[in-house]
Amino acid sequence: MKKRLKGTWRAFVILFIVGTLLIQSGCGFKDxxxxxxxxxxxxxxxxxxxxxxxxxxxxxxxxxxxxxxxxxxxxxxxxxxxxxxxxxxxxxxxxxxxxxxxxxxxxxxxxxxxxxxxxxxxxxxxxxxxxxxxxxxxxxxxxxxxxxxxxxxxxxxxxxxxxxxxxxxxxxxxxxxxxxxxxxxxxxxxxxxxxxxxxxxxxxxxxxxxxxxxxxxxxxxxxxxNEKQTAIYNLLTNNIERLDIRVHNEDVNFTVAIDTANVGYQLITEQKKKPIIEMDVEMIGIIQEADMITNPEKLRAYSNATSKTVKKDVLETLTQFQKNEMDPIGFGVRYKATRLPNNKRNQEWQSLYPEVEFKINVNATLKSTGVIE
Amino acid sequence: MSRYFYYLVFVNMIANVVASVPKILLLEKTEGAILSMVLALPLGLVLCYIVAKFFNRFPGKGLPEIMKKYLPRWFTFPIIILIAFGWFMAGMITLITYSFLLKRFLTPDMPLVWITAIFLLFISYGILMKTSSVLYTVEFVLVCCLPVIFIIIIKAYTTAEMEWDFVKESMMYVYRLPTFSALAASTYLLLGGFNLIIFNRFFTKRKQKITLLQILFLGIVAFGSLFTTYFVPIGLNGFEGVETISYPWITTSDALRLELGIIERVLFVFLILYLAVSFLSLLIHWHVSLELFRSVIQIKRLKWKEKNLVPYIIIGVFWIISLQLTKYLTEHQLTIYTSYFFDGLLISFIAMVGLFWFILRRAKA
Amino acid sequence: MPLKGKKQVNVDEAIVGILEELKLTGDVVHKPLRMDDKEIELLYIKTVVDGDQLHQLIIKPFFELGHLHHVASYLNSLPNQQEVQSQEQILLDLTKGSVLVKLNKDLLLFDVKKVNTNTVRETSVEPTILGPQYALSEDLATNINLIRQRYHKPSLTVEMHEVGSKTNQSLAVIYDQNVVKEGVLKEVNSRISELDQDIVQSTTQLQRFMNNRTRSLLPTMMATERTDRIVYNLAGGKVILLVDGSPSTVIAPAVFFDFMTSMEDNYGLYWVTKFSKFLRYLGLFACLILPGLYVAATSFNPEVFRVELALSIAGSRIGVPYPSFVEVLFMLIIMELLTEASIRLPKAVTGTATTVGGLILGTAATEAALASNIMIIIVAAVAISTFVIPINEMSYAIRVIRYILLLFASIAGLAGLALALIGILMYMTNKDSFGEPYFKIYFNQKRAETGDNPS
Known part of the structure; x- marks a missing residue:
């Protein structure tokens, strides 16, 4: 008798659980x-x-x-x-x-x-x-x-x-x-x-x-x-590894496909001197398209031409940012991150930024002329 | 030490990454959070070493047994009750924090009490288990979770969105003097070893020396988890933006995306993992608490079908207090009270070291 | 030893008593053999005694030997002579196939059992591709023979017990004395002595009777028919129980991981077996959580999985009238019915039943919008992965656990599912099999881990 009672009790508990399951409509159950x-x-x-x-x-x-x-x-x-x-x-x-x-x-x-x-x-x-x-x-x-x-x-x-x-x-x-x-x-x-x-x-x-x-x-x-500035921004923030650059040289016009790019910069502020941002851009790539037959022996010259183009573009973009008091790259954060806090670093940077001088070193290396020369 | 000792330490370390510790630390980010963490590391390790060393001398015995043997009863009773209550609160904080988290992120339409009740349902079964079973459960869950947690952490460090400039910015505040609450919160990460007060019953072998190498290992892991706890949220949420986040690590994990994973949003993986780890933490703390209460509250007459009802009554009390507190507390209050709890805990743990010393003296005499 | 006339007042009286007891049995033979002045009496039950053997062993020599004391010394030197203790014991042995010989004032008992169940069968429950293809027979002696044939060691011990107050089946407890764990052996013996059952017909039945809880879900003893598994476990220090008349043994203690190993794991190449082990655990995990996961993902947290998946589930659930957990339950139960049916059905019909049920029902259910396409895939995956678990008892238990997980997933979504998984884990770690922790990770050598001090 006692055993049977226990069995009923158990069945009751199970029924209760199933019952709560069925009626719990408001508890987040939504198909x-x-x-x-x-x-x-x-x-x-x-x-x-x-x-x-x-x-x-x-x-x-x-x-x-x-x-x-x-x-x-x-x-x-x-x-x-x-x-x-x-x-x-x-x-x-x-x-x-x-x-x-x-x-x-x-x-x-x-x-x-x-x-x-x-x-x-x-x-x-x-x-x-x-x-x-x-x-x-x-x-x-x-x-x-x-x-x-x-x-x-x-x-x-x-x-x-x-x-x-x-x-x-x-x-x-x-x-x-x-x-x-x-x-x-x-x-x-x-x-x-x-x-x-x-x-x-x-x-x-x-x-x-x-x-x-x-x-x-x-x-x-x-x-x-614009498109070019967007690409430069992406390059500078190391968002992309691959990019194409159109190079206009004296004799050759060609497009370079960069597959490895690395950008680093340093903020140099010295007393009574203009603050300087020194930026190093390392790029490795190949020639993707050219309007003439490329000469593998002149790869170094092509590389230099690429570097020059990139340098010009980067400088233009950064100056544009500076002129409009825009800082998407985060120079200000870098400024704060390299100096001990004194509670007015933000204001300091705001007065420094318009005066910053950019020094850009681009080192582009072209490894190949692609499948054809 | 046996590997189970590490699990006790690790669970505490990992479980508190989501809970209030990072929040408390980040509130002090322009004050002395970093130096506090640096100080907490040796302090925590020393405490860890002391507790391991002490219990090595009494293989297979928990604190209640040791105290009953060497100290008078009028002294033992209140101390054990106090410690048990402390452990109960520690578990409670985990429980409420995680119930809030679940309510916020995983099951927003479910009543908070319902979530807590489901947690309690399983935990009640768990804390009544044998001490060894608790450890086996902890081991298995940890072994399943740790690799995934590790992957998530690696992912957090290597993601392109991790901005190290923010981290460096926060590191510039290294010279600020440490604050007590930050110190207490970060030391808490290392105090899992104190669970030995009950779990030592399981460690019956005598030759279980804790060596310097093992302490070093613990130190490295602790350094890693403190560093991760504090700096990864800053790196992903910005130095100035991080303090207004209620759950720094949850928001941080939501900033990660597994592009090719089965579950794309790391947030959910993280929530489920921490559900498991928080459960473990709760299981350990409340098991200790229950065993401590049980060791001093023994009413032989309270029996039903040859089962002593005392543990069930204690669990009933646990249920009532937790459900009431869950209803009553707000998130902000929880953070504040947790911070107070950590402060008190650090002091009382140092006092506990004194107690150990006292017992050792009595034992030698 | 023969029952001496001095101890028993009268041997004739004993025979009369026995005959009285067996009076109603039609197949009792009570036959005196006489030649010259030699005389013995035979008493046996015809249907359980091997007539040829009786003739070879007793009747023929009786007539060939010259004198009665030659017969006596011949009979007393027979290897299959049994001890005679009491009238009850004689009766019991007679029913098992012994022959009672009255010689002078002595009673001798000989085992000339006829066994029709000693054919060794092919493995059917746990087939493997490599490894031995024959399992056990239904005869105890043959089975012990089979085990001894594979385990040549003097330390192999066979203890005989009797179980079942009505059927009096013999139960053999087999272990290797050198490696067996004392605690386990003691526990097994004490549980056997506590057995209080009228009928024990099969070894697997012992599993339930020897589990000292009335209700349990997970098996703590492993039933197997494979001799290689038996030997493997004997060498590991486990105890094997064998009931006469049952083609399978049970092994104690058995922990969770034992149920997940197939004997094939010992025969294959390292990486191959690692992979198949991994598959097995994956299957276990899949068949446990998939139904619950489906409910959690469709009804609580559709944002967890990829958007494409969410949309495709949402699309395939168009028109399904019931909430997801009813849908899952409905399909799962149909699947269980199919599995159940295919076990009970004669082998010839099984194929048809499963095809009709599985294929047609699945398609029809989606056509009729009773279940979503994805649900059908899940049910199929669950059904398949259930059978990946090598030992049947475990896969039956897993089938039940699945519903528990489903229940909690339906109550609290993903959180409920995760908590229920931990709950199941706690249930397993809290269990023990004859003193061995049921679920525990073994990092070190197994021997070191299972020592008395686990720390």
Whole structure:
């Protein structure tokens, strides 16, 4: 009798567990088909004072057979006073739960950068479900145009924007990739300025170009970098190993493919002297394209020509940064990192930076003329 | 020493990387965090050495047995209760911290109490196990987790986004005088060896000398984990940006991406790994605490079906306190109280060394 | 030793008593043999006695030998003579196949058992490609013979016990005296003496009876039919239990890792066996966590895995009416039914059943949107990897554990899954098999680790 009682008791406990399982509807149990995934988020600035933000969500619509039907996306757009209000309102417009867990691209309209982009950044960081490894960029003419663009090469289930940023998809000297956490630390830290890639929607939103970038400084001023400057920036921050350089020499015009590049710099400040930034650029590569027959014996001369070109480009870019009081490379941080703190290093650097003189040594070595001479 | 001794030390070291230690250290980043860590290293090692040496003299015996043998009962009782309570608090901090973490990052829609309860459910089974079983569990989980943790750390150091200029910037504050709370927090990393007060029951062999080489090994590992705990978050989140982060290491791990991994975001790998390691830490601390309580609270009459109910009642009390505290505390309070706890712990551990010395004198006499 | 007339008041009385007991048995033979002045009486049960052997051993010599005391000394020197202790024992032995001989005032007992179960069978439960292909027979003596044939050492000890208060089966406890661990042996013997069962039919049954808990999930003794595994374990200092009439043995103690080794690991090349071991653990891990992982990933944390995977799961779940854990449970149970059915079915039908069940049901379930495609893949992977575990008992236990993990994954997602895994681990480390820790990593030499002082 006692044994049987114990058995009933056990059965009761099991029933209880299963019961709690069945009724625990509110405990985070939400099936994947009841969620809709936000793939990218865009924020544009409207001129409306009341509702300054225009939030665009790109959602992926799951389809039964991904391979056949191709990707389907849908967009939700809302203007509101803050992003969270907009998202709250947008939630009511879908029949499913918005899941931001896979939102990997965050785009701002350029206008946002002139306003208080810090608050927007704060929103994205504060939310636990948005990855800090999501890519941040600037959309042109607006974030909305870029997000709604559906390039022809976009395949089912793979968002084209992801592939642009992901180093697995495209590897290019012209693409700056900035993660959200990187953006944050650059914004918060004095002595290094955030840089973002610019995405331009073209040809009726059938193409996206991504070869320019934009730097914002502490005063919300922006500087747009063209293709060449973007490449130089990437080179200087050791972001890329491979790049192509077009060299215009007296007699030869050729393109060099660099496969190993290494950049280091030193900050020299001495009393009553102009501060100096000494930069060493080491590059190794081969000739990729030339408008004449190349002579292997003149590789050294070609190398020198390359060095000279790179030196000129680097100097131009750095001077451009300096003139606009932009510091995407982080000279300011290096200044602080090599001097003991005295609580006013930031101000010191701000007065020093405009006077800095750049000394650039480029040492390009060409190893080969390629498969042919 | 036996390899199980290292596990006790390692669990403490690793488990506190996610918990409040980096947060406390980073709050002192412009004060004396670095020098505190430098000081904590020898201090922790010396404490570690003393405790290992002391328990070597009493193979197979835990602190309660030793105290009962050499010290009067009126003295033993309050001391053991006090120590047991300290260990209980240490486990509690881990429990609440991790419940908060889970709530924040892994299961945001689940009630906090529910998360804590699931934790407690498993931990209750765990702490009732034999001491040897606890150690076997710790060993297996650690052996599974350590390689992955190691890979993540390597990944953190080698990722292109790691900005060494930030690290250097923080190192410029090396000349600032150490602060007590930073010292206490970083010493805490090395104090896992004190779990011997109960786990020594398992170490029954006599010839288990702790050599200088072993201390050196512990020192190197401790240096590595302190360095990683403090500098990697700075390198990835920026020197000025790091202090406003609630969970420095979680945000840091989210800054890592395994491009080709099965799980792309390191954050989740990290969370699951630390779920395991925090569980171990909690298991060890509460096992010690439970055994200590059990050694002094013995009510023979409290029996049901030939089982003494005392441990179950103690666990019941554990449940109630944890669930109430989880509901009551906020994240900020938790950090502050944890910091106070570490401060107190360092002092009381030094006092405990005094106790050891006293016992040794009595034992020799 | 013959039962002397002095001790027993009357031998004739004993025979009458025995006959009285066996009165209702139709196959009892009570036959006096007479020639000249020689006379003996035979008493046996016809169906369990080997007639040829009886004739060769007793009847023929009786008629050939000249004098009764020749017969007596011949009979007393026969190797298969048994000890006579009491009437009950005689009765018991008669039922096992002995012949009782009354010679003068003595009772002699001879073992002339007829055994029809001594054919050695091919391995069927744990087949290997290399290694011995024959397993054990269903006869105890043959089995001991098989083991002795593979383990030539004088220290090999065979202790005989009797189990089952009704069936009185013989149980052999076999171990190598030099390497066996005292504690384990003592524990085994004490548990055998505590056995309180009417019927013990199979060695594997002992597993359940000798586990001193009423309910347990994981096996702490290993059943095997492979002689090479037996010998391997004997040499490792373990104790082997054999019940008469059962084609398998149990080995004690057995810890978790023993269940994960296949005998083939000893025969293959180093890296090859390492790889197959790795596969086995991978399979174990996969069949444990995959169902739980699916529930956790679809219903709690879809952000953990890659976006492409999340989208494809979401796509394939379109139209599935039930929450993910019901879906998983549904498919898993169907799979278990299939496995169960294919064990019970006659061999000829098994193939058809599994094909019909597995292929058609899987496709149909997805077509009917009862389960998602990915779910089917997971169930298939789980089903396959369950069978990677070499010892059956363990794979049955793993099957059950899977549902526990599934339960916690459905309650608390990934965190629940991870905690439940640790919980299972704790359950295993807390278990012991005859004093050996059930789950423990062995870093050093196995001998050093299993010493009395593990530290």
């Amino acid at each position: 994947i088909d009841k969620r809709i995934f936000v793939l990218s988020i865009g924020v544009d600035h409207t001129d409306n004072e009341e509702k300054p933000y225009r939030v665009i969500l790109k959602l992926s619509v799951p389809s039964g057979s991904l391979k056949e039907s191709g990707a389907e996306y849908t967009y939700l757009i809302k203007e509101s006073e803050s992003i969270s209000t907009a998202i709250r309102l947008l939630k009511t417009e879908t029949d499913k739960e918005l899941d931001f867990g896979h939102a990997k691209v965050i785009l701002f309209g350029e206008e946002i950068l002139h306003h208080d982009y810090r608050e927007i950044m704060d929103f994205f960081l504060r939310r636990r479900d948005i990855q800090t490894v999501s890519w941040v960029g600037v959309g042109k003419p607006s974030a909305e145009d870029v997000l709604t663009a559906e390039p022809n090469s976009e395949m089912a289930g793979s968002h084209a924007l992801f592939n642009y940023f992901d180093q697995n998809g495209v590897e290019s000297q012209l693409i700056v990739t900035t993660y959200l956490f990187d953006f944050r630390r650059r914004v918060l830290e004095k002595g290094i300025d955030p840089i973002l890639p610019i995405l331009i929607a073209k040809e009726n939103n059938k193409r996206i170009d991504l070869n320019k970038s934009i730097v914002v400084n502490d005063k919300n001023e922006v500087l747009t970098l």
